[in-house]
Amino acid sequence: MAQIFPKWTNKAPLYSAVGAGLSLIVVVGLVWYYASPWYTDVGYRPIQPVPYSHKVHVRDLGLDCRFCHTGVEISPVAGIPPTKTCMNCHNMILPESDRLAPIRESFKNGTPMQWIRVHKSPDYVYFDHSAHITAGVGCSSCHGNIAEMDVVAQFKPLSMGWCITCHRNPDDFLRPASEITNMTWTPPANQAEFAAKQKELLDIKAPVTDCTGCHR
Amino acid sequence: MSILNKHPQRDSAATEAIGGQELLVTGGHSFSTLTDKVSGIVETKTPPKWYLLFVMAVSGMMVLLGSIGWLVWEGTGVWGLNNPVGWGWAIVNFVFWVGIGHAGTLISAILFLLRQQWRTAINRFAEAMTIFAVISALVFPGIHIGRVWLAYYMFPVPNQMLVWPNFRSPLLWDIFAVGTYFTVSTLFWYVGLIPDLATLRDRATKVRKKVLGFFALGWRGGNRQWQHYEKAYLMLAGLATPLVLSVHSVVATDFATSMVPGWHTTIFPPYFVAGAVFSGFGMVMTLAIIARKIYGLEDIITINHLEKMNKIILVTGSMVGYAYMTEFFIAWYSGNDFEVFAFVNRAFGPYAWAYWIMFLCNVITPQIFWFKKLRRSIPVMFVASIFVNIGMWFERFVITVTSLSRDYLPSSWDYYSPSIWDILTFVGSFGLFFTFFLLFLRFLPMVALSEVKGVLPEADPHHYHHHKGGAK
Numbered sequence A: 001m002a003q004i005f006p007k008w009t010n011k012a013p014l015y016s017a018v019g020a021g022l023s024l025i026v027v028v029g030l031v032w033y034y035a036s037p038w039y040t041d042v043g044y045r046p047i048q049p050v051p052y053s054h055k056v057h058v059r060d061l062g063l064d065c066r067f068c069h070t071g072v073e074i075s076p077v078a079g080i081p082p083t084k085t086c087m088n089c090h091n092m093i094l095p096e097s098d099r100l101a102p103i104r105e106s107f108k109n110g111t112p113m114q115w116i117r118v119h120k121s122p123d124y125v126y127f128d129h130s131a132h133i134t135a136g137v138g139c140s141s142c143h144g145n146i147a148e149m150d151v152v153a154q155f156k157p158l159s160m161g162w163c164i165t166c167h168r169n170p171d172d173f174l175r176p177a178s179e180i181t182n183m184t185w186t187p188p189a190n191q192a193e194f195a196a197k198q199k200e201l202l203d204i205k206a207p208v209t210d211c212t213g214c215h216r
Numbered sequence B: 001m002s003i004l005n006k007h008p009q010r011d012s013a014a015t016e017a018i019g020g021q022e023l024l025v026t027g028g029h030s031f032s033t034l035t036d037k038v039s040g041i042v043e044t045k046t047p048p049k050w051y052l053l054f055v056m057a058v059s060g061m062m063v064l065l066g067s068i069g070w071l072v073w074e075g076t077g078v079w080g081l082n083n084p085v086g087w088g089w090a091i092v093n094f095v096f097w098v099g100i101g102h103a104g105t106l107i108s109a110i111l112f113l114l115r116q117q118w119r120t121a122i123n124r125f126a127e128a129m130t131i132f133a134v135i136s137a138l139v140f141p142g143i144h145i146g147r148v149w150l151a152y153y154m155f156p157v158p159n160q161m162l163v164w165p166n167f168r169s170p171l172l173w174d175i176f177a178v179g180t181y182f183t184v185s186t187l188f189w190y191v192g193l194i195p196d197l198a199t200l201r202d203r204a205t206k207v208r209k210k211v212l213g214f215f216a217l218g219w220r221g222g223n224r225q226w227q228h229y230e231k232a233y234l235m236l237a238g239l240a241t242p243l244v245l246s247v248h249s250v251v252a253t254d255f256a257t258s259m260v261p262g263w264h265t266t267i268f269p270p271y272f273v274a275g276a277v278f279s280g281f282g283m284v285m286t287l288a289i290i291a292r293k294i295y296g297l298e299d300i301i302t303i304n305h306l307e308k309m310n311k312i313i314l315v316t317g318s319m320v321g322y323a324y325m326t327e328f329f330i331a332w333y334s335g336n337d338f339e340v341f342a343f344v345n346r347a348f349g350p351y352a353w354a355y356w357i358m359f360l361c362n363v364i365t366p367q368i369f370w371f372k373k374l375r376r377s378i379p380v381m382f383v384a385s386i387f388v389n390i391g392m393w394f395e396r397f398v399i400t401v402t403s404l405s406r407d408y409l410p411s412s413w414d415y416y417s418p419s420i421w422d423i424l425t426f427v428g429s430f431g432l433f434f435t436f437f438l439l440f441l442r443f444l445p446m447v448a449l450s451e452v453k454g455v456l457p458e459a460d461p462h463h464y465h466h467h468k469g470g471a472k
Helices: A012-034 A055-060 A081-089 A102-111 A129-135 A139-143 A160-168 A191-201 B008-018 B031-043 B048-073 B089-113 B117-121 B123-144 B148-154 B170-203 B206-215 B223-256 B267-296 B303-332 B337-348 B350-372 B378-407 B420-443 B449-454 B463-467
Strands: none
Touching: A012 A160, A055 B463, A081 A102, A102 B117, A129 B089, B031 B170, B031 B420, B031 B449, B048 B123, B048 B420, B089 B117, B089 B123, B089 B170, B089 B223, B089 B378, B089 B420, B117 B350, B117 B449, B123 B170, B123 B267, B123 B420, B148 B170, B170 B206, B170 B223, B170 B449, B223 B267, B267 B303, B267 B350, B267 B378, B303 B337, B303 B350, B303 B378, B337 B350, B350 B420
């Protein structure tokens, strides 16, 4: 009986099996890297209507975070300052600057500045800044070293897995109240000891890890 | 099956068959007439009747797709679900279809291991029925979640949320059980098809030859190939056998592990398995009776085979009936008020009509098969098989709905009735099933040719000696 298929087809099953295996690995690898919030979200850096520089205001001039973000210790939202906060200084400092024109415009008309939000959490997530600050989690743990940023960029993925990882084991991220706004804080050698004391002192139970902790 | 030929007991059985026992294939068929008969079905021009049925089946499938489309667009509110009854027809249909599959695996794997050679007449299309029934079943878990784009939550997929399915939940085991079942059944079916695909290939020309040649995997029917093949087939049968018991046991635990009265019983797994085999044989009967009539396969699927299947229906039907009564006894014996109420409510509550349809179809109907005359009457068994199908669907309805609609809190009691979309989805699932089944009848050999040839008297090594009077 004549052969139906040419001889090279003997190798076809082997090649297809190897090819399929390799493609699977490549696809998993691509999804693993490119579909992760570490890739899709970290580094988000929108251009703001006014080129406000945290680097200048925080690092060079030494403003405290809470000077503008007044709600951070007492409410769920840290808060974006109203134009009036800007004008406290800028009606004296650089009052003629072109770059500040939108701020003066806003102040004159009473229309708020349309800042573009960088750190977003979905509307089905309940997140409370004050709870985290009170427990001893500092600004830079989630936002990175804002003091070195001319334009603010997202520093962490803010994915659920990232939240949960810290909620399950927060010890490395707890600091004394005096260090909360320190942008360059790193855990000291005796961090484990401190974390244990801190949790006892503040009577912190383990952070919630069940669904309703954040999805209320 | 030549692997069996090596066993002395098989030889003596075959010799006996010649010496007076009924033959498995009647009509004086030889190897070549069998090949012509079975291959001929898929090689001749498509009969107009087939087109008519296919159009009906595809229309049914479109109804299913349309209903699913509307469900996805609008949400599960289009179904008749209400507050206590959160599991409605979707679950009923899922269990119904998965159960039907079990007969195919029982016939192909367990009867193979038990050397019941009459299985060869029906195993191929019973296995096909299994696969298509499982496909129809799998539609329902996929859509019942409402937000189908989140169906991947059912699988343990690593994800950025670090969220996993609950590994202690039988609903997750279900995914694995049915997934494994589908994979093994498909493999088993395909491996069984290889020699027959090669037979068809050798009779075909041109593109058809190439396509069949591709799927026949270079099968030449050599001695060594048969040796490997039969080992593979035996191993797959061994793998498939526990699945007959495990899949529906797991489906049963979906119910049994919850605290709902009427579900929370240890009898559920064996009772579900018996019911599954019962319902599956009902479906095999329905399909076999029609197929053998239309395609003239009376010589291969003989009345003796049908009678044997009726005996299995009688046995499993009686097991199901026994389970119903045990449930009542245990409900009374437990002394648990909620349990007693659940069962009294089943038989005499608002769903009594469904309960008694179930009882009549599943418990009374199979009892007619105590009589040989009825066991061998085609019209009787056809009607009975339809009743079995209906009864087993109602069993799942009764279990799912009666318990939920009357749970611990009388304030939340409610009566469940399906919406038009529930009904269309269910009807449409038959369209899906028959679309696959008709394609199978049209393009693949519906009888396992090589296996049927193996049970012909000529396949016995001593056949010719015997005829010359030399074997004994």
